[in-house]
Amino acid sequence: MEAAHFVQINTGSPEPIYRQLIEQVRRRIAAGQLSAGDEIPSVRELAQALAVHPMTISKAYSMLEMEGLLERRRGLSMVVAAQHRRAQPPASRIELLRPALQKAADEARQLELPAAEVIALFTQLLTESQA
Amino acid sequence: MEAAHFVQINTGSPEPIYRQLIEQVRRRIAAGQLSAGDEIPSVRELAQALAVHPMTISKAYSMLEMEGLLERRRGLSMVVAAQHRRAQPPASRIELLRPALQKAADEARQLELPAAEVIALFTQLLTESQA
Amino acid sequence: MEAAHFVQINTGSPEPIYRQLIEQVRRRIAAGQLSAGDEIPSVRELAQALAVHPMTISKAYSMLEMEGLLERRRGLSMVVAAQHRRAQPPASRIELLRPALQKAADEARQLELPAAEVIALFTQLLTESQA
Amino acid sequence: MEAAHFVQINTGSPEPIYRQLIEQVRRRIAAGQLSAGDEIPSVRELAQALAVHPMTISKAYSMLEMEGLLERRRGLSMVVAAQHRRAQPPASRIELLRPALQKAADEARQLELPAAEVIALFTQLLTESQA
């Protein structure tokens, strides 16, 4: 996977960049798009591709390493770790999505929007973004 | 509206308190639960009810004033502003929900979850939270 | 002078209402539009005409009384005082205007606007507002 | 631009410090003295140079950011935003001066001062302050 398409970040978002990185990598591993042993872009390469500070990438990689999702190999680029939970079954993966869904549902309630309309828009976004 | 039920905050959340306040008030006004001219709880009253520092409330109110949603009345408590976009029609209100839905859709795509499952869970959360 | 035209206030201005009142009365006395012995509107009358709190009017009147520009007459409405400095000569009156001119000049400098243009606009505003 | 000369404040003025900052920065940007991408002094640096509390500076910067004149860069100092209305043509810049001129004109009218005299004094102040 070349650096340019490894992850996408939004520097304008209130969500910190390093967290955007972490969560995207977590999801890609959970989905099985990244498998044990896959090489990931180097800190410098990704930093340049995303135009962010290398330390930001490094911080994200370190946290993913602490989580056990990535492995450092001396002198070589990091790879997806071979251990535990990975490519989880959908029943488990959907739990990673629950917080985002819950937040949207809470907001919909406060806006007093009819459920049907909300679901219609969500379905549309879901279908579009999967295209 | 008494202060105790005006808004709810979650001090544990990474989202700053003042921003939680802003977004809830914004949604309540958009939903028409707060109408032009309605008085809102005083800074001190709400600060005590939520057990936060008055300046935190004041900051949120000031930003809502800059947004044009609240109006200051010298020496008196603030009121919901009497102007433009307010109690918007659902077609417009749903736009306030779009970012949350988009985020959930993006995450679902990265997790490669089937749309049907995602919509099923979302529908459940939406119905529960409206109960 | 009936209350409605005695003074004009701008509740939206950052300048406090009581101060707007004081300064306008000061200027009208300095200009000779109000002379010793002239009756001024009662607190209640003016408060109603301007739709402000009576205490705001009362505060302004009290400060003008302390300044020696107004006089209280028991049971009767206040009048312009008969004492000292009043209907000053233009040479003296223009000093009351100096702060406003200085502020405008300072801002013009910071905006790096050519003096000729600034004077042209000011002349226009001055002529219009005197019409 | 070093912090010491970035802005000047007057702690004795009734105008709040943070507002003095906002208006000066606004004018400097409008005048083109500050251009898109220019770094501004850090909160701490300017706070020390002006001998005020950092939060006072931070408040001013935040409001300028909400206005779209400054941009935040996470972990780095803020810069002048790269967008719309900036270094405006004089025809537009003079509008920023209009309120101050209008106020002076209104006061001159109430003082019943001859326009010629008022303009003479204003011209003098304008020329002096540009020296």
Place this chain on the structure above:
DNA sequence: GTGGTCTAGACCACA
């Protein structure tokens, strides 16, 4: 290093 958030608490201005 950068800015952000929050608290505790004083003091002011306004109605």
Place this chain on the structure above:
DNA sequence: GTGGTCTAGACCACT
């Protein structure tokens, strides 16, 4: 009573 301003200072998040 209302909100506004400011300080002192802690702690956090980000680069």
